[in-house]
Amino acid sequence: MADHQTHETDLLVIGAGPTGLFATYYAGFRGLRVAIVDSLPELGGQITAMYPEKMILDVAGFPSVKGRDLVEGLVAQAATADPAYFLDRTAMTLQEDDDGVTVGLDDGTDIRTKAVLVTAGIGKFSPRPLPAGEGWLGRGLEFFVPSFAPYAGKDVVIVGGGDSAFDWALHLEPVAKSVTLVHRRDAFRAHERTVQAVKATSVDIVTRAQVSAIHGNGTVESVDITVDGEVTTRPAQAVVAALGFVADLGPLQKWGIEVEKRHIVVDSSMRTNLPRVFAAGDVTEYPGKVRLIAVGFGEAATAVNNAAVVVDPTAHVFPGHSSEGS
Numbered sequence: 001m002a003d004h005q006t007h008e009t010d011l012l013v014i015g016a017g018p019t020g021l022f023a024t025y026y027a028g029f030r031g032l033r034v035a036i037v038d039s040l041p042e043l044g045g046q047i048t049a050m051y052p053e054k055m056i057l058d059v060a061g062f063p064s065v066k067g068r069d070l071v072e073g074l075v076a077q078a079a080t081a082d083p084a085y086f087l088d089r090t091a092m093t094l095q096e097d098d099d100g101v102t103v104g105l106d107d108g109t110d111i112r113t114k115a116v117l118v119t120a121g122i123g124k125f126s127p128r129p130l131p132a133g134e135g136w137l138g139r140g141l142e143f144f145v146p147s148f149a150p151y152a153g154k155d156v157v158i159v160g161g162g163d164s165a166f167d168w169a170l171h172l173e174p175v176a177k178s179v180t181l182v183h184r185r186d187a188f189r190a191h192e193r194t195v196q197a198v199k200a201t202s203v204d205i206v207t208r209a210q211v212s213a214i215h216g217n218g219t220v221e222s223v224d225i226t227v228d229g230e231v232t233t234r235p236a237q238a239v240v241a242a243l244g245f246v247a248d249l250g251p252l253q254k255w256g257i258e259v260e261k262r263h264i265v266v267d268s269s270m271r272t273n274l275p276r277v278f279a280a281g282d283v284t285e286y287p288g289k290v291r292l293i294a295v296g297f298g299e300a301a302t303a304v305n306n307a308a309v310v311v312d313p314t315a316h317v318f319p320g321h322s323s324e325g326s
Contacts, residue, residue, distance in 0.1 A: 014037050015037075016045060017038075024081050030315075043074075058294055096276060111285070117283075118264060145152065150238075157236040158242055181326070249283075
């Protein structure tokens with residue numbers, strides 16, 4: 001796309017995770033032109049990047065749904081709005097005037113819009129590095145496990161004690177030759193049910209330990225694990241560094257939006273302190289806030305309905321139900 005291109009729309013959605021995708025659909029239902037921007041190259045936000053194979057249990061109407069399948073349905077639903085997608089771009093600047101807002105992207109594109117909906121989740125996230133892993137990324141070391149097949153028959157070492165580490169250990173155990181989970185403490189941040197499920201498998205959990213070195217000729221072949229100063233070497237053709245990630249709202253924090261503990265403060269209509277800017281999903285903060293995908297869907301509908309009145313002051317906040325037909 002050429003630099004300094006200007007795209008015009010009614011609503012710009014910033015963040016293409018579940019909340020942003022549902023908001024995109026709903027904007028189309030309201031008859032709004034909609035554009036969606038995300039710093040990741042693919043739709044689906046954290047789900048696509050981090051746990052597409054994970055079963056999600058708390059979305060209404062789905063007793064159990066794989067992350068990848070949920071995203072696929074949301075993408076198909078959002079497509080009905082015929083949105084303009086701006087992926088692998090970051091929203092950098094926001095300028096308001098009497099008629100709308102101009103958002104500048106990092107590739108030079110300007111998006112001229114009447115309202116903005118921020119559905120940025122935890123913001124732009126980058127994995128916490130494994131000190132011993134420097135130079136090994138893509139050569140046997142990964143931060144995410146988007147599919148399990150590449151690990152078939154391999155000795156896998158997972159570093160971390162959170163939900164991702166244990167989820168991946170549980171899913172890789174039947175596929176891999178062996179799975180070792182290394183954590184620096186005795187206590188784990190992961191959900192207790194998942195911890196117990198992993199303990200019931202052949203996964204070897206090594207605590208008060210760290211991966212202190214990685215060895216190999218071109219690709220990973222073994223790792224050194226240090227426990228209380230003693231080093232043991234284990235075969236490993238794959239290392240997963242599940243040490244969490246550093247997330248921030250990036251340039252959004254310079255827009256003058258009221259932020260509290262890295263979350264955007266909204267009222268009950270999902271308005272921020274900026275008149276044409278709304279927010280929904282995990283990025284929002286208000287008394288009693290619960291961070292679930294299911295909550296994000298509801299907030300998306302609330303935000304879009306209230307933004308519709310900003311786009312067209314003659315519109316009603318609530319247009320009726322989508323099931324009522326035209």
